[in-house]
Amino acid sequence: MTKILTEVQRKILQFIIDFRDEKGWPPSLSEIAEEFGYKNRSTVREHLQALEKKGLIQRDEKVARGIDLRLDDHMFVTRPIIGEAAAGSPVTIYPGAIDTVDLPNMIKIPKESFLLKVKGQSLKDAYIFNGDVIIVNPNVEPVNGQIVAAVLDEGAVVKRYFKKGKVIELVSENPEFVPITVDESYRHFHIVGVVVGIYRSMEAKSNRYS
Amino acid sequence: MTKILTEVQRKILQFIIDFRDEKGWPPSLSEIAEEFGYKNRSTVREHLQALEKKGLIQRDEKVARGIDLRLDDHMFVTRPIIGEAAAGSPVTIYPGAIDTVDLPNMIKIPKESFLLKVKGQSLKDAYIFNGDVIIVNPNVEPVNGQIVAAVLDEGAVVKRYFKKGKVIELVSENPEFVPITVDESYRHFHIVGVVVGIYRSMEAKSNRYS
DNA sequence: CAAAATACCATACATTTGTATGGCTAATGT
DNA sequence: ACATTAGCCATACAAATGTATGGTATTTTG
Numbered sequence A, B: 001m002t003k004i005l006t007e008v009q010r011k012i013l014q015f016i017i018d019f020r021d022e023k024g025w026p027p028s029l030s031e032i033a034e035e036f037g038y039k040n041r042s043t044v045r046e047h048l049q050a051l052e053k054k055g056l057i058q059r060d061e062k063v064a065r066g067i068d069l070r071l072d073d074h075m076f077v078t079r080p081i082i083g084e085a086a087a088g089s090p091v092t093i094y095p096g097a098i099d100t101v102d103l104p105n106m107i108k109i110p111k112e113s114f115l116l117k118v119k120g121q122s123l124k125d126a127y128i129f130n131g132d133v134i135i136v137n138p139n140v141e142p143v144n145g146q147i148v149a150a151v152l153d154e155g156a157v158v159k160r161y162f163k164k165g166k167v168i169e170l171v172s173e174n175p176e177f178v179p180i181t182v183d184e185s186y187r188h189f190h191i192v193g194v195v196v197g198i199y200r201s202m203e204a205k206s207n208r209y210s
Numbered sequence C: 001c002a003a004a005a006t007a008c009c010a011t012a013c014a015t016t017t018g019t020a021t022g023g024c025t026a027a028t029g030t
Numbered sequence D: 001a002c003a004t005t006a007g008c009c010a011t012a013c014a015a016a017t018g019t020a021t022g023g024t025a026t027t028t029t030g
Helices: A007-023 A029-036 A041-053 A073-077 B007-023 B029-036 B041-053
Strands: A057-059 A067-069 A078-081 A083-085 A099-102 A114-118 A133-137 A147-152 A155-164 A167-171 A180-182 A189-201 B057-059 B067-069 B076-081 B083-085 B099-104 B114-118 B133-137 B147-152 B155-164 B167-171 B180-182 B189-201
Touching: A007 A029, A007 A041, A007 A067, A029 A041, A041 A057, B007 B029, B007 B041, B007 B067, B029 B041, B041 B057
Parallel strands: A083 A114, B083 B114
Antiparallel strands: A057 A067, A078 A099, A114 A133, A133 A189, A147 A155, A147 A189, A155 A167, A167 A180, A189 B189, B057 B067, B076 B099, B114 B133, B133 B189, B147 B155, B147 B189, B155 B167, B167 B180
16 A cells, blocks of 8 residues: 655655645646656656556546646645634744644635634634634734734734724624723734634534533 | 626636636636537637636636636635525525625535525524534435434424434533434434534624624 | 627637657666 | 666657637626
8 A cells, every 4th residue: 555656756746746836737747847857758657657556646648737636635634723812821823833623625724824723712702612713814904893813911812803093992792791992001912813714623523611 | 906706707717616626637728618618718718817807816828727726815705505594494495596605715615515504593502603604514424423404393403413223312512402302203304414514704794693 | 878898709820738659778676 | 587667768649728810799887
């Protein structure tokens, strides 16, 4: 089962992955040939046939750029969680991804967004629960009414954002909670990003009460 | 900024997304033409130029299948919602899709699954709220512990599924609620499908208290 | 209303792309 | 010693692919 790749095959596979990542479509035989200095496409084709035989790619030979990656599904399905959101402590961003989520083959993360796993019941006033994954886009300006993840003196919050003149108000989804008003008296205030959505995996193993 | 797509453009974009998802590489102009019954590739090319002008794709015209998706900036893809889930009334499946959700393009709905929009607060014992979208897969056998959407005499429920011998128990996420035991006394009992996940859009417009 | 955009078509053309065949060398295993 | 495999080449060929140009009809927009 463990088919070992030769050095050349490994490099070609890596090139296909990178190419596809960057351009959005797989390389043609010519492009692979050029990358590796081959004067001939047949050479490339033989390497691709080897890769297909070993199950790493699937080809439609009759079709231009008909190279499909068949890497372990984990590559695509398991995404790193780069931090945790919880009240009382700042949003923790791990230096390297520590935890991962298994998202049932349905979630792909755009480059600029990242995932935060919700820890504890601290965000339940926003109807977000332990184990939920929130999708945060750090590169957009929050619009009034959007939910943002923010860090301030007393910790991290996930609340609706309203800017009124110089003052920013952070309102909970749950009307029982009093809004936070951010003004000059705050020394630390930083918008982590806009919460674009939440995803909750419905796996039996998940435990929402821990 | 909000460039609106025409119906044709939207459909073509969706086809490109699905094609790429399924095959692993983008479609050629011919393949798009064939899909939509066009007798001509120039027609397709014009649509692609429109999509590129609106920033949704990026093309390398000189290259076969040179279509790159640029959905990151336009995070949302509109998908049809085919029904509603609410307690008290059976799960309603619209004959044709009526409503739509804007899902982040990162959420890829498996072909066999469908979306139900949650209406009212009736499912809040499962921590699912008004306006949430649940992703239901009807073609898999529920495993003990999974959350299912089911219809029974008293209406539709979304609860955890446990089969013990001949008896099926439907347990709420919230321990305060008493489990439902399904036995011979039930005349109607039908599993709609397994809830694979939920997605909640964090749009300002959404109103969770209606 | 006139201009622009949308949405199609036909035909022609140049490249790109992948395939097929055959041959050559070096390393490896039996 | 001999077969096998990996790795590379040249040449020829057919099909797929994208482009260019010019046309028609309808709808939308300023």
